[in-house]
Amino acid sequence: MLAYFRWLEDLPLSTSIAGSDELYGFALVLVLHTVGIALTAGSATVMSLRVLGVGKPFPLASLRTLFKFFWVGFIGNAVTGTLLFMMAATSTGYKPMYYVKLVCLLLGVLTLLRLRRVIEHDPSQELAGDPRRGLTAVAILCLVFWAGVITSGRLLAYTK
Numbered sequence: 001m002l003a004y005f006r007w008l009e010d011l012p013l014s015t016s017i018a019g020s021d022e023l024y025g026f027a028l029v030l031v032l033h034t035v036g037i038a039l040t041a042g043s044a045t046v047m048s049l050r051v052l053g054v055g056k057p058f059p060l061a062s063l064r065t066l067f068k069f070f071w072v073g074f075i076g077n078a079v080t081g082t083l084l085f086m087m088a089a090t091s092t093g094y095k096p097m098y099y100v101k102l103v104c105l106l107l108g109v110l111t112l113l114r115l116r117r118v119i120e121h122d123p124s125q126e127l128a129g130d131p132r133r134g135l136t137a138v139a140i141l142c143l144v145f146w147a148g149v150i151t152s153g154r155l156l157a158y159t160k
Helices: 002-010 012-018 026-051 066-087 096-121 130-155
Strands: none
Touching: 002 012, 002 066, 012 026, 012 066, 026 066, 026 096, 026 130, 066 096, 096 130
């Protein structure tokens, strides 16, 4: 595995971004990754909070637009996250916190997709009745998983 991680770090793309003092280097990748986090986790938070009852005057259907922002941020983060990993693969690849982040990311996307089915197909535009009772747990889990993605990502810089 170490050979693969070294190969990633030694790729011309990895070394040019990591060693660049220019705007298009590491700083730009990090800024774009931060914008992607805001789009993904921000959209997921707004949708989860609405399902939990915050902002009841706004119909669930009004949240549909947020999925576009979410997926733009998600794709952007997939690209920038891959670049960030490539630049530090030999150190990041062995940190358990990196894999905690990936698991939280997967679970965050899965819970958000569950909420999406409700947002897209709820004919009354409101959550009511027993069939929706489990959605509270899904919305809370979605918030926890996205907080986990952000927290574990930040902790990567401080863990061994």
